[in-house]
Amino acid sequence: MTFDPLSDGFIHHLEHSLASPGTPPPPPTSASSPVPASSPVELFLSNVPDKPLTWLWPGRIPLGHLTLLDAAPGCDPSLLALTLAACISSGKPLPGGAPTPPGNVILFAPYDSASATLKPRLQAAGGDPARVLLFRPPIEQTSRIPSAARSFALSSVIDHLSNTIRRLNARLVILDPASAIPGLLRCLPALSELAQQTNCAILLTHSLNKPPADLLHSSGPTSPLYEAVCSRLLLTPDPADERHNLLITTGHPLSAQPPILACDLLCSDGGIPAIHWLAERDHTHLARLSTAPLHSPHRQAILRFLHNSPTPQSIPSILAATCYDPEAGRKMLTRMKLACELVSPARGLYTTANHPSLSSLTSLTNDSLPVSNVPTPSPLPDPPENHLSQCSASSPLANPLADHTTGPIPADSHLSPVPNVTNPVDTTDILLQDTSQERSLNMTVEMDNTHNEF
DSSP: OOOOOOOHHHHHHHHHHHHSTTOOOOOOOOTTSOOOOOOOOOOOGGGSOOOOOOEEETTTEETTSEEEEEEOTTOOHHHHHHHHHHHHHHTOOOTTSOOOOOOOEEEEOTTSOIIIIIHHHHHHTTOOGGGEEEOOOOOOTTOOSOGGGOOOOHHHHHHHHHHHHHHHTOSEEEESOGGGSTTTGGGHHHHHHHHHHHTOEEEEEEEOSSOOSOSSSOOSOOOHHHHHOSEEEEEEEOSSOTTSEEEEEEEOTTSOOOOEEEEEEEEOTTSOEEEEEEEEEOGGGGTTTTTSOOOOHHHHHHHHHHHHOSSOEEHHHHHHHHTOOHHHHHHHHHHHHHTTSEEOSSTTEEEETTOTHHHHHTTOOTTTSOOOSSOOOOOOOOOOTTTTTTSOTTOTTHHHHHHHHHSOOOTTOOOOOOOOOOOSSOHHHHHHHHOOHHHHHHHHHHHHHHHHHO
8 A cells, every 4th residue: 555745735734733733734635736826916006005216326226126237348337336336335425426325235246256356346446345245146065066157046046135135134236247147037027026125226237249329228129137127227438538438327217317427447556447437428418429339449530530630531641640450441431431421522532421621522513623534536647658559469468458448338238337336535546646657567568478378
């Protein structure tokens, strides 16, 4: 006789009945019995308590929501995230001057070294390491796989993360980068619910493969990550000066768009990078370039040089002024011309579109410009008098050639008249001018000798 094993649910209710006499235990169920699914939650909005929106960073990072930090190629979102963690942990004003009280920060950064990268950068930014908790996934001691190479699922640690946030009363959780978290997309609803229940700001970092097409507005293919966040930030090079970076709020459904922040990347004596914040920028700073892709430094140098030049410049002048490789520079100029960023008013000359010098060139038309490379036909010279007289009369080729070239066409000839086609450049006239009398006689004699040999 065999018995089904007792389920965990039956054991739990059995222990509960032993602690509370008089409560009948549930009937034992088979281990293979399906677990009843939980019912969906139904709630009228009238029963939802009012909760005002609060900000960790006004206009940029709201409390109780998810925020995504995108970074264009060449920008470091991890350094910016650590800079924000330094401000929160120490109570220093946030970039732009917004005050903030000191609070605890939870940092998840599996790709960075805690001793060589995270702690030195946090201290260089003025942060308090005692208020920044490095969150690591659970590690099995029996595993031989290095801890940096072990994978985990967010669903397995989200309860532990929730307890840690409540225990520390953390104000900011940083997931850097979001791509390092397996199962993130499936846990986005639970992560968003966690942020709302704890009123904690959760910041996710993401590195872009290419610069965005529109700097002022969020764009690109729709993804679950973009739909789950309530605010989107973009760290990108300044199109006007590649030495600076710009922090732009591209997704701001909870508030008006804040000003643009500019910053520089500085290094200390020990080689530790830090962000130096500059003055705020107005959105009109990017209005002209908001609908065009970001330009590379060489592309920007070409546009800047031609924009400041009073007249169109030649290719060697452009390449010399921008220190561009000759072969790659010529290809770049061709691509920029095809993209309508440059115009070529004359062969080998380039300038920017709508340049002031183009207005003075439009008055000149092709009819008013002299054409110097088209030859002028000269009159046909008279044939030499002794050209045919010096030819041998006994030559069988002399008389037929003369009859064919000078003799009249018979009336009963079935030959069709040759149409008179005008050639704009008659090269025959030029050849006749260069041919001398002696050369004609030599050609005739050579023809006679050839005929005699055959």
